[in-house]
Amino acid sequence: MSSSPGRSAKRATILDVAAAAGVSRQTVTRAMNDMTGIRQDTRERVQQLAREMGYTPSRYAKGLVQGARTAIGLAIPDLTNPYFPAFASSVVEMATLRGWNVVVDDFGHGSGSSLDAVKRLSPQVDAVIGYLGPSADKAQALLGQRPVVVLDEPAGLTAGGISFDYSFAAGLALERLGAIGSTRLAYLDAGPATLLSARGAAVSRAAADLGIELTVVHSRDSAEGARDAVGSLVAEYPAVDGLLTFNDLMAAGALKGLAASGRSVPRDCAVIGMDGIPLGLLITPELTTLSLDLRDVGRAAVDLLDGLLTGALPPYGAGSHLTLRHELAIRGSA
Amino acid sequence: MSSSPGRSAKRATILDVAAAAGVSRQTVTRAMNDMTGIRQDTRERVQQLAREMGYTPSRYAKGLVQGARTAIGLAIPDLTNPYFPAFASSVVEMATLRGWNVVVDDFGHGSGSSLDAVKRLSPQVDAVIGYLGPSADKAQALLGQRPVVVLDEPAGLTAGGISFDYSFAAGLALERLGAIGSTRLAYLDAGPATLLSARGAAVSRAAADLGIELTVVHSRDSAEGARDAVGSLVAEYPAVDGLLTFNDLMAAGALKGLAASGRSVPRDCAVIGMDGIPLGLLITPELTTLSLDLRDVGRAAVDLLDGLLTGALPPYGAGSHLTLRHELAIRGSA
DNA sequence: ATGAAAGCGCTAACAG
DNA sequence: CTGTTAGCGCTTTCAT
Numbered sequence: 001m002s003s004s005p006g007r008s009a010k011r012a013t014i015l016d017v018a019a020a021a022g023v024s025r026q027t028v029t030r031a032m033n034d035m036t037g038i039r040q041d042t043r044e045r046v047q048q049l050a051r052e053m054g055y056t057p058s059r060y061a062k063g064l065v066q067g068a069r070t071a072i073g074l075a076i077p078d079l080t081n082p083y084f085p086a087f088a089s090s091v092v093e094m095a096t097l098r099g100w101n102v103v104v105d106d107f108g109h110g111s112g113s114s115l116d117a118v119k120r121l122s123p124q125v126d127a128v129i130g131y132l133g134p135s136a137d138k139a140q141a142l143l144g145q146r147p148v149v150v151l152d153e154p155a156g157l158t159a160g161g162i163s164f165d166y167s168f169a170a171g172l173a174l175e176r177l178g179a180i181g182s183t184r185l186a187y188l189d190a191g192p193a194t195l196l197s198a199r200g201a202a203v204s205r206a207a208a209d210l211g212i213e214l215t216v217v218h219s220r221d222s223a224e225g226a227r228d229a230v231g232s233l234v235a236e237y238p239a240v241d242g243l244l245t246f247n248d249l250m251a252a253g254a255l256k257g258l259a260a261s262g263r264s265v266p267r268d269c270a271v272i273g274m275d276g277i278p279l280g281l282l283i284t285p286e287l288t289t290l291s292l293d294l295r296d297v298g299r300a301a302v303d304l305l306d307g308l309l310t311g312a313l314p315p316y317g318a319g320s321h322l323t324l325r326h327e328l329a330i331r332g333s334a
Numbered sequence: 335m336s337s338s339p340g341r342s343a344k345r346a347t348i349l350d351v352a353a354a355a356g357v358s359r360q361t362v363t364r365a366m367n368d369m370t371g372i373r374q375d376t377r378e379r380v381q382q383l384a385r386e387m388g389y390t391p392s393r394y395a396k397g398l399v400q401g402a403r404t405a406i407g408l409a410i411p412d413l414t415n416p417y418f419p420a421f422a423s424s425v426v427e428m429a430t431l432r433g434w435n436v437v438v439d440d441f442g443h444g445s446g447s448s449l450d451a452v453k454r455l456s457p458q459v460d461a462v463i464g465y466l467g468p469s470a471d472k473a474q475a476l477l478g479q480r481p482v483v484v485l486d487e488p489a490g491l492t493a494g495g496i497s498f499d500y501s502f503a504a505g506l507a508l509e510r511l512g513a514i515g516s517t518r519l520a521y522l523d524a525g526p527a528t529l530l531s532a533r534g535a536a537v538s539r540a541a542a543d544l545g546i547e548l549t550v551v552h553s554r555d556s557a558e559g560a561r562d563a564v565g566s567l568v569a570e571y572p573a574v575d576g577l578l579t580f581n582d583l584m585a586a587g588a589l590k591g592l593a594a595s596g597r598s599v600p601r602d603c604a605v606i607g608m609d610g611i612p613l614g615l616l617i618t619p620e621l622t623t624l625s626l627d628l629r630d631v632g633r634a635a636v637d638l639l640d641g642l643l644t645g646a647l648p649p650y651g652a653g654s655h656l657t658l659r660h661e662l663a664i665r666g667s668a
Numbered sequence: 669a670t671g672a673a674a675g676c677g678c679t680a681a682c683a684g
Numbered sequence: 685c686t687g688t689t690a691g692c693g694c695t696t697t698c699a700t
Contacts, residue, residue, distance in 0.1 A: 085419035
């Protein structure tokens with residue numbers, strides 16, 4: 001009941017168990033790993049003893065002698081935005097298929113920057129996949145020879161990368177808005193008002209190219225932020241009849257803001273989101289969006305990493321940097 | 335450019351680098367770890383060489399000699415259901431605060447059972463937190479002395495556990511439905527029609543205790559499944575005016591099903607979900623739900639594990655098994 | 669500032 | 685069936 005074994009001090013080692021059982025360490029190994037070449041009663045006696053002594057094989061010693069099992073790090077800005085779990089889920093699935101383990105670090109809350117995440121991950125993993133932002137280069141430096149696959153950072157100097165063709169996406173959205181007769185357009189960007197995101201830049205450029213006027217507003221990257229920002233937008237710019245957002249989560253918030261302002265979507269104002277997360281099908285109206293198959297993105301990232309890890313793909317090369325395209329999923333909101 | 339170093343064969347070791355640099359292995363260690371007692375130019379030369387040779391210190395050897403950094407496994411049934419990332423996010427945050435790493439395994443897709451997940455995790459981690467279902471006992475057996483904290487499996491024979499007071503929650507929901515005048519109630523459970531979930535059992539019992547008649551229907555644990563099931567439900571049981579669902583995701587689907595059937599919520603039929611995930615605030619009408627603070631749940635799980643790991647909390651004891659209560663968040667749907 | 673020796677805990681290979 | 689001998693790759697003494 002109360003006589004806990006070696007609760008304090010150092011963990012029991014294989015030698016302690018061997019001594020206690022009066023056998024050699026090899027026999028302990030055989031017992032613990034259900035190997036052959038050991039009598040059943042010996043096996044059970046040793047296992048029982050190990051249990052009592054709180055013995056757990058050191059995973060480091062084991063890994064050292066057995067050769068590494070690949071572990072990859074996954075650095076995610078915010079598991080709270082449904083986009084990222086959808087992506088993470090796919091990465092975990094693909095990695096599991098290869099027998100890799102995935103160590104996840106979410107640096108969204110207090111836990112600092114993407115670089116901090118990579119620092120935490122570094123001693124544990126053989127490679128990193130992540131939304132690293134502009135620190136991607138530093139992350140790669142931190143990992144030295146181990147490959148980093150960065151997402152959505154086309155300029156990143158990393159072994160591999162996956163980015164998106166936002167010009168293409170923006171064209172698709174603008175075209176759709178034109179087709180349904182929206183002419184007074186706005187774009188809701190994520191981030192501070194002083195800084196246009198890559199997506200925002202692409203949308204602005206596409207609009208300019210088409211000679212379309214575009215009002216750009218900003219909010220935090222969250223549904224609430226978007227809802228409030230859209231409230232202000234319609235107050236200041238009542239004529240707006242078409243809205244593009246940075247991502248689907250913000251589109252969901254925008255829909256709420258529009259509803260709160262008494263606008264009907266898409267009649268008074270059409271809305272197009274970006275990313276194509278499942279959430280878009282649950283809200284009302286269903287979200288028209290620039291859709292990405294997140295499972296494809298995860299698969300592409302893991303495939304890329306696989307090539308980099310095996311040497312089949314040269315790091316830092318053009319072949320290691322993919323560009324994916326969105327497609328327009330037309331649903332109820334535009 | 336093209337002459338990649340030791341691309342194939344085995345990874346370079348510290349000895350290889352030492353030999354190439356014409357120094358001893360300690361000097362390499364000093365250079366790699368930015369330690370003192372080494373001349374600046376030596377340090378740089380060694381680092382440069384290491385980079386060229388693709389040398390990465392083995393994390394196993396390092397861990398072996400330096401003592402383990404705690405790593406916990408997180409076994410998740412389905413990262414695709416927004417409930418789980420919300421929980422995972424909190425666990426990752428709390429673990430990061432303690433300097434622990436989190437290895438995530440999602441066994442939702444093809445990757446088999448929770449037990450498979452624990453098997454994959456086992457060699458990598460010092461403990462496991464997870465939604466393990468009835469296999470929780472086996473998972474604990476697999477991990478031997480290392481603690482398992484199981485969620486939502488009150489009967490699990492694990493070192494620690496967190497469960498929920500579904501009777502209490504069911505009472506809250508039924509009371510609310512009564513207060514707003516719903517009398518022809520249905521409960522939408524997740525899983526096969528042959529098996530009532532723990533939540534379903536609690537709801538049934540609570541209804542029976544209150545003398546309320548309750549129609550129980552089943553669907554897959556997904557929004558689509560729920561939507562379809564609710565479509566059938568209203569067809570067969572048109573009088574239904576109050577609906578409880580297994581979780582919020584299914585409530586979202588139910589809302590869609592009701593809308594498709596031309597029912598207005600909550601006027602024709604009130605809906606109450608369970609869990610209180612952020613999604614509930616994005617859909618229309620906003621979801622009234624039995625809410626849990628997922629951050630609290632994650633915190634509780636990690637706190638528990640911490641106690642178990644340090645020995646402050648006795649494993650398998652009553653003190654290591656918590657029961658949390660939902661509260662009713664009244665919003666638009668009921 | 670650098671090197672030599674010792675050992676972390678484990679398992680593979682070979683005895684017996 | 686069991687034990688002995690070698691290392692895995694690294695960092696810690698302790699010398700030099």
